[in-house]
Amino acid sequence: MNTIIVVGGSKGIGNTILKKLLHYCKVVNISRTSPQQVHKNLTHYNCNILNDDLPEINTADGLVYCPGSINLKPIARLSIDDFKNDFEINVLGAVKVIQKYLSVLKNGNKPAIVLFSTVAVKLGMPFHASIATSKAGVEGLVKSLGAEFAPKIRINAIAPTVTNTELASKLLRNEKMIANITERHPLKKFLNPDEVADMAEFLLSDKAASLSGQVIQMDCGIVSFKI
Secondary structure, eight states: OOEEEEETOSSHHHHHHHHHHTTTSEEEEEESSOOSOOOTTEEEEEOOTTTSOOOOOSOOSEEEEOOOOOOOOOGGGOOHHHHHHHHIIIIIHHHHHHHHHHHHHHTSSSOEEEEEOOTHHHHOOTTOHHHHHHHHHHHHHHHHHHHHHTTTOEEEEEEEOOBSSGGGGGGGSSHHHHHHHHHHSTTSOOBOHHHHHHHHHHHHSGGGTTOOSOEEEEOTTTTTOOO
């Protein structure tokens, strides 16, 4: 049975990934709060990724880094600290975790890493300057480490559009906003966490054995199509 480290598995997409993996993997969750799930395959460590020492883990075959932010403001209202905080959460946190568990992953069974970007990196959306900048850093990290780690460790990222989670609740807080966001996407939908978790599960699996250094656009057509 493989062991997967999930960082940020107590809520949102991370928790949906955790629940799927628990059926057939040992999952080590690292987050500031405990997931609601109790399972024989689940080990949890309370940890603030940016400030605390990471726990010692001896075995890992995969790593999913889920922490993220949606900090939407006009550039005139974004402070330098906003940019620093988003970069720390999205990029430096991922770097810290990868560096910590790299030697363990190298000894794993066909190891793979999954990170998260956003469609805002390629689409160009107002008020996304800080988050798009930090997620562009994630994409650069994936490309660079994909080359550095080949052929031993695969690393890919998922770039979702709006996903129905607590993190995106301000974007989906009433029926009018939901209708507007739905209409903006050519497929006339936005994402639910299960769809994104399925993609993460795929990228961790042997079915994605030929994929590394890729950023998978889960965009419901908003980046890919002009209709």
